[in-house]
Amino acid sequence: MDNEKPIVDFSAIRDTLGKNYEPVQVIDGQAKVLKPEIVSKYSNDQLVDFLKLMIWERTLHQRSNALTRQGRLGFYAPTEGQEASEMGSNSAMKRTDVLMPAYRDIPQLIQHGLPVYKAFLWSRGHVLGNEYPEDLHAMPPQIIIGAQYVQAAGVALGIKKNGTEDKVAYSYTGDGGTSQGDFYEGMNFAGAFQAPAVFIVQNNGYAISVPRRKQTAARTLAQKAVAAGIPSVQVDGMDFLAVHEVTKAAREYAAAGNGPVMIETLTYRFGPHTNAGDDPKRYRTKEEEQPWFDNDPLIRYRKYLTDQGAWSEDQENEYVEQVKADIKDAVKQADDAPKQKMTEFLENVFEEQPQNIQQQITEFQAKESK
Amino acid sequence: MSKKTYIQAITDALRLELGSDEKTLVFGEDVGKNGGVFRATDGLQAEFGEDRVFDTPLAESGIGGLSIGLALEGFRPIPEIQFLGFIFETLDSIAGQMSRERFRTGGTRHMPITIRSPYGGGTHTPEMHADSLEGYLAQIPGLRVVTPSNPYDAKGLLISSIRNNDPVFFLENLKLYRSMKADIPDEAYTVPLDKAAVVREGTDISLIAYSAQVNQSLKVAEKLEKEGISVEVVDLRTLSPLDEETILKSVQKTGRAVAIQEAQRQAGIAANVASLIAEKGALYLSAPVGRVSAPDTVYPFGLAEDDWLPAEDEIEAKTREILNY
Numbered sequence: 001m002d003n004e005k006p007i008v009d010f011s012a013i014r015d016t017l018g019k020n021y022e023p024v025q026v027i028d029g030q031a032k033v034l035k036p037e038i039v040s041k042y043s044n045d046q047l048v049d050f051l052k053l054m055i056w057e058r059t060l061h062q063r064s065n066a067l068t069r070q071g072r073l074g075f076y077a078p079t080e081g082q083e084a085s086e087m088g089s090n091s092a093m094k095r096t097d098v099l100m101p102a103y104r105d106i107p108q109l110i111q112h113g114l115p116v117y118k119a120f121l122w123s124r125g126h127v128l129g130n131e132y133p134e135d136l137h138a139m140p141p142q143i144i145i146g147a148q149y150v151q152a153a154g155v156a157l158g159i160k161k162n163g164t165e166d167k168v169a170y171s172y173t174g175d176g177g178t179s180q181g182d183f184y185e186g187m188n189f190a191g192a193f194q195a196p197a198v199f200i201v202q203n204n205g206y207a208i209s210v211p212r213r214k215q216t217a218a219r220t221l222a223q224k225a226v227a228a229g230i231p232s233v234q235v236d237g238m239d240f241l242a243v244h245e246v247t248k249a250a251r252e253y254a255a256a257g258n259g260p261v262m263i264e265t266l267t268y269r270f271g272p273h274t275n276a277g278d279d280p281k282r283y284r285t286k287e288e289e290q291p292w293f294d295n296d297p298l299i300r301y302r303k304y305l306t307d308q309g310a311w312s313e314d315q316e317n318e319y320v321e322q323v324k325a326d327i328k329d330a331v332k333q334a335d336d337a338p339k340q341k342m343t344e345f346l347e348n349v350f351e352e353q354p355q356n357i358q359q360q361i362t363e364f365q366a367k368e369s370k
Numbered sequence: 371m372s373k374k375t376y377i378q379a380i381t382d383a384l385r386l387e388l389g390s391d392e393k394t395l396v397f398g399e400d401v402g403k404n405g406g407v408f409r410a411t412d413g414l415q416a417e418f419g420e421d422r423v424f425d426t427p428l429a430e431s432g433i434g435g436l437s438i439g440l441a442l443e444g445f446r447p448i449p450e451i452q453f454l455g456f457i458f459e460t461l462d463s464i465a466g467q468m469s470r471e472r473f474r475t476g477g478t479r480h481m482p483i484t485i486r487s488p489y490g491g492g493t494h495t496p497e498m499h500a501d502s503l504e505g506y507l508a509q510i511p512g513l514r515v516v517t518p519s520n521p522y523d524a525k526g527l528l529i530s531s532i533r534n535n536d537p538v539f540f541l542e543n544l545k546l547y548r549s550m551k552a553d554i555p556d557e558a559y560t561v562p563l564d565k566a567a568v569v570r571e572g573t574d575i576s577l578i579a580y581s582a583q584v585n586q587s588l589k590v591a592e593k594l595e596k597e598g599i600s601v602e603v604v605d606l607r608t609l610s611p612l613d614e615e616t617i618l619k620s621v622q623k624t625g626r627a628v629a630i631q632e633a634q635r636q637a638g639i640a641a642n643v644a645s646l647i648a649e650k651g652a653l654y655l656s657a658p659v660g661r662v663s664a665p666d667t668v669y670p671f672g673l674a675e676d677d678w679l680p681a682e683d684e685i686e687a688k689t690r691e692i693l694n695y
Contacts, residue, residue, distance in 0.1 A: 098442070098443075100439075127473075127474075127475075127476040128476065130474055130475050130476055130478075131475060131476035131477075131478045132475065132478055132479075133478075134478075139442070139479075140474055140475065144462055144466050144467070147435065147462055147463070147466065147467055149435070150431060150432050150434065150435020150436065150438075150439070150463070151435045151436075151438045151439045151442070151467070152439060153432065153435060153436055153439060154435055154436040154437060154438055154439015154440045154441075154442070154443075155439035155440075155442050155443055156439070157436060157439065157440060157443075158439055158440045158442065158443025158444065158445055159443060161395075161421060161440075161443070161445070162443060162444065169439070181429075181431060182431055182432075182435065182462075185427075185429045185431050185432035185435070186432070186435065188427055188429070188432065189426065189427055189429070189432045189435075189436055192426075192427050344476075345473065347477070348472050348473045348476055348477040349472065349473055349511050349512050350472070350512065350514075350536050351472070351480060351534075351535045351536055352534070352536075352564075354514075354564045354608075354611040355564065355611060355612070355613065355614050355615060356611040356612070356614070357611070359614075
């Protein structure tokens with residue numbers, strides 16, 4: 001009896017799970033073109049614009065990092081290392097699409113239309129940073145992991161119900177975020193309603209200190225979409241063009257009414273979780289980090305375009321200086337924001353003020369007029 | 371005018387608002403073809419179509435998030451959480467998200483969402499179905515918590531809630547669903563939010579209650595009237611924020627008050643009422659504020675609930691105690 005085969009071979013099933021995911025690559029870490037048919041779709045000028053997006057994000061990161069250390073910014077979640085993942089995906093979207101970001105997705109928000117000074121005000125905890133004009137189709141950065149996913153499903157269903165053509169909702173979370181219940185609920189709702197949503201998981205290896213391998217027994221995060229019945233893909237998150245092309249295809253698929261898509265970008269958070277005291281040395285080794293640093297998303301595109309004669313160090317230096325000047329202006333603009341008043345907070349709790357709010361407005365008006 | 375039960379009044383309100391505002395959407399678990407497990411949405415899908423009245427997957431947090439996303443796209447969502455005991459699964463959507471959006475965005479975005487949910491004891495439900503959880507909800511800034519005690523208010527308050535541009539948690543009392551009938555107007559009408567109602571005028575003592583406890587309080591008032599005691603009954607209707615004026619005016623008149631809730635005692639609506647009176651109406655009082663509530667245990671579902679729920683005789687005893695203090 002001991003030799004009898006069980007009715008189901010669970011071990012064999014387990015070993016096949018997630019096996020069919022192979023990260024999409026266009027240009028590899030050595031700047032070798034793996035998919036010339038993709039690269040040839042773009043002119044060198046377009047590729048330079050893509051590289052500039054990554055340089056812009058890197059410069060924004062460096063300045064934000066410095067400003068945080070000087071106490072001139074508040075909360076900041078470093079983005080270094082994730083430029084291809086963030087800019088590659090965001091640049092495939094349209095400004096009319098609705099972005100549901102998390103707190104590490106500030107660069108995408110800015111590219112989607114949020115003025116830099118407002119991003120800085122958000123970092124400082126000034127509500128002006130969250131006052132978006134009607135035509136900025138985005139929500140402020142989400143703090144609760146996964147909450148943006150269920151909301152994105154709602155936005156996508158709203159787009160479908162409104163019958164809006166060529167519009168999607170897109171949302172970001174990290175590898176840790178895929179463990180949250182809302183992550184699955186969001187994908188499952190969007191799938192059940194066949195709503196136009198693109199869910200992007202930036203797998204940067206760590207949820208603060210907990211490594212990806214401890215989050216789940218799943219071989220890939222991409223395969224988590226399978227349970228919701230929606231297609232998914234893994235992509236080299238250090239490869240701008242790969243992320244861009246995959247996201248573009250996902251967007252087209254979703255916008256055409258086929259339902260949602262999930263994308264897992266394989267990337268790495270070069271720095272700490274946030275600038276509020278996290279020290280990666282406590283949970284990562286140099287040996288682990290170095291190959292990722294060598295795999296910097298800027299290196300391969302810079303090398304490719306330099307080899308093509310389309311980009312130079314001088315051009316890069318000039319561009320970086322220009323970005324820094326813009327950031328300097330944004331800091332100044334943020335500094336000019338008026339001090340926040342408790343009466344204004346109270347006025348924005350409800351549209352029609354109940355008695356408690358009316359009373360408290362009166363109390364604070366008296367204090368504020370002193 | 372037609373004679374309607376409490377739940378028919380709710381269906382009536384939903385039908386009228388679905389008919390008059392094409393941006394309204396009714397959705398939740400089993401609300402479509404089945405018309406809701408209590409039939410609150412009976413016939414609405416047939417009348418307005420699956421696009422406007424639809425079933426969702428079985429996930430409360432998803433329902434909350436869906437509401438927020440739909441509101442962002444310009445809709446006026448009216449989600450149902452099948453039983454109030456299930457809201458723990460979606461508290462982030464409510465407390466962490468929709469109630470904060472107006473504040474968070476500096477008034478540039480708003481969430482015109484009305485979440486309906488049945489609650490309240492006395493019908494022998496399984497665990498986590500009948501709990502009175504309004505105390506949790508009442509601490510959330512930016513959220514109104516509304517609950518009617520009769521069919522007229524059920525319709526008028528629900529219409530006001532749906533038309534309001536801020537999130538409202540609309541609590542429907544399970545026991546009242548079919549036990550109360552009243553003549554109510556057929557057309558749409560509103561009952562104001564943020565306003566309590568003096569449902570019975572009196573001069574000796576104020577019973578301040580809401581939902582099913584209003585009806586128990588009215589019975590106590592009738593009984594005591596025969597002894598020449600004049601009891602005023604205040605129906606809070608909006609539990610958060612409180613209508614302080616109406617409460618204080620009543621206490622100023624009677625000089626005595628009992629705050630009544632079905633929920634366990636700790637940190638509840640009755641405590642808010644009592645502290646309001648202590649803070650702003652202490653000098654009106656001839657006796658301490660009395661409180662009637664369930665004991666501070668977990669809600670004992672099923673057969674034991676009748677022992678746990680505040681009964682009419684407890685309200686009567688507390689009223690006499692405060693009167694004779």
